[in-house]
Amino acid sequence: MSYESPPPPRHRVPGWLGRNRLGVAVGAAAVLVLAAGGVYLGNGRAQPEKSNAANALEYPSPPAGQPVSPGVAVSTSATPSAATTPSTGATPSTAAAPKAPATGWIPVDRATWKAQADAYRALTIDPVPSGVGNLPEFRADCQYSHRLPDDPIVAPGLPGASHMHSFVGNKAVDANTAAGDLTKFTATSCKPVQDHSAYWVPTLYDNATGKPVETTGFRVYYRSLAKNSTGQMPMPNGLRMISGDAKKKKPTPRGATGQFYCAFYGPGDLDGIARSTNGNWPICGGDATLHFMMQFPDCWDGKHLDSPNHKDHVAYGSGNSCPTSHPVRIPAITFDIRYPAKGTPDGYYLSSDKEGKSASSMHGDAFVMWDVDTMNKRTRNCVQGRRTCDNYGYQK
Numbered sequence: 001m002s003y004e005s006p007p008p009p010r011h012r013v014p015g016w017l018g019r020n021r022l023g024v025a026v027g028a029a030a031v032l033v034l035a036a037g038g039v040y041l042g043n044g045r046a047q048p049e050k051s052n053a054a055n056a057l058e059y060p061s062p063p064a065g066q067p068v069s070p071g072v073a074v075s076t077s078a079t080p081s082a083a084t085t086p087s088t089g090a091t092p093s094t095a096a097a098p099k100a101p102a103t104g105w106i107p108v109d110r111a112t113w114k115a116q117a118d119a120y121r122a123l124t125i126d127p128v129p130s131g132v133g134n135l136p137e138f139r140a141d142c143q144y145s146h147r148l149p150d151d152p153i154v155a156p157g158l159p160g161a162s163h164m165h166s167f168v169g170n171k172a173v174d175a176n177t178a179a180g181d182l183t184k185f186t187a188t189s190c191k192p193v194q195d196h197s198a199y200w201v202p203t204l205y206d207n208a209t210g211k212p213v214e215t216t217g218f219r220v221y222y223r224s225l226a227k228n229s230t231g232q233m234p235m236p237n238g239l240r241m242i243s244g245d246a247k248k249k250k251p252t253p254r255g256a257t258g259q260f261y262c263a264f265y266g267p268g269d270l271d272g273i274a275r276s277t278n279g280n281w282p283i284c285g286g287d288a289t290l291h292f293m294m295q296f297p298d299c300w301d302g303k304h305l306d307s308p309n310h311k312d313h314v315a316y317g318s319g320n321s322c323p324t325s326h327p328v329r330i331p332a333i334t335f336d337i338r339y340p341a342k343g344t345p346d347g348y349y350l351s352s353d354k355e356g357k358s359a360s361s362m363h364g365d366a367f368v369m370w371d372v373d374t375m376n377k378r379t380r381n382c383v384q385g386r387r388t389c390d391n392y393g394y395q396k
Helices: 110-122 179-184 372-384
Strands: 010-012 031-035 038-042 068-070 137-142 144-148 165-169 198-202 204-206 217-223 240-244 261-263 289-295 304-306 321-323 332-338 348-350 363-367
Touching: 110 372, 137 165, 137 372, 198 332, 217 372, 240 289, 240 332
Parallel strands: none
Antiparallel strands: 010 031, 031 038, 068 321, 137 217, 144 165, 165 198, 198 363, 204 348, 217 332, 240 363, 261 289, 289 332
């Protein structure tokens, strides 16, 4: 089944996902419900639309003593210009040697961000058709694009310097990709085509054969994790983010946080009916296959598109607030990844941890670039307006 169309109605959430940021305890009996394309927690009774899948993920609190600001007014710092005329080419020209992309603290372009923010504030929410849910989210449904040992965020300008990554979205991405390239070469494996972003994760390999196992469904949600949308702003173009830790080398036994889990649209054992010999990977029963979910921060400092560790310019909110150090509330990206594998006794390994053969090093990268009008409209109607949207707008 492709993620290009709304999935069937039920999808259980792993019990190890713990306690969500809104304080709702999530147990092993919880159900992750995908109704009309929206994802939220349920218990088999009426389906409460005010919750969602990202709420089931661990959501760290700010460090002790770190102040927070409820729905703060946005900074007027900016993103890189997206004024370059897009083309539909899938690969950049090789006429000239590529210039190494910038790294470290990358400042935003103030004028460009101010223009986007002003345009966003000027928008009014479109009339909502009957039957639209109230999950504050929109999405991009993506398919596997390509595989390279490159990482344009962590190792920009250094082809082959990374472990192997599996890319979805922008088809031209490699080690030399800079923000402007995402607007020049816009061929994508995602819908809608107005999403020029690139998303990637370490490649999953079958331990018995050494062959890669590529995703058959990669859904990227942009959503609100809070109970209200006060101060909500759109995602700035050129923002780079990382979720997870590629250097983490810990076992992922049954019930561990951050493991792959078994999922289909009905009852089943999320930890698998059995485990791989090393205990780190589930073996799925019935029609279930391997899945992974990860969540990115939803607060931005309003000043930088990247930072030296690729994390300090963004932060996780707490409750309905962002830290005063990161006052701009942006949509929270959540990866929902499905693999065409059921699990085996030999298990799997990630390119980021071939020796340890656990799932703990699973991580994701997002290099954000959307058509600005589309990003603004989706954020205003769906996230700010707290309505369920799919790839193209309101989802009926």
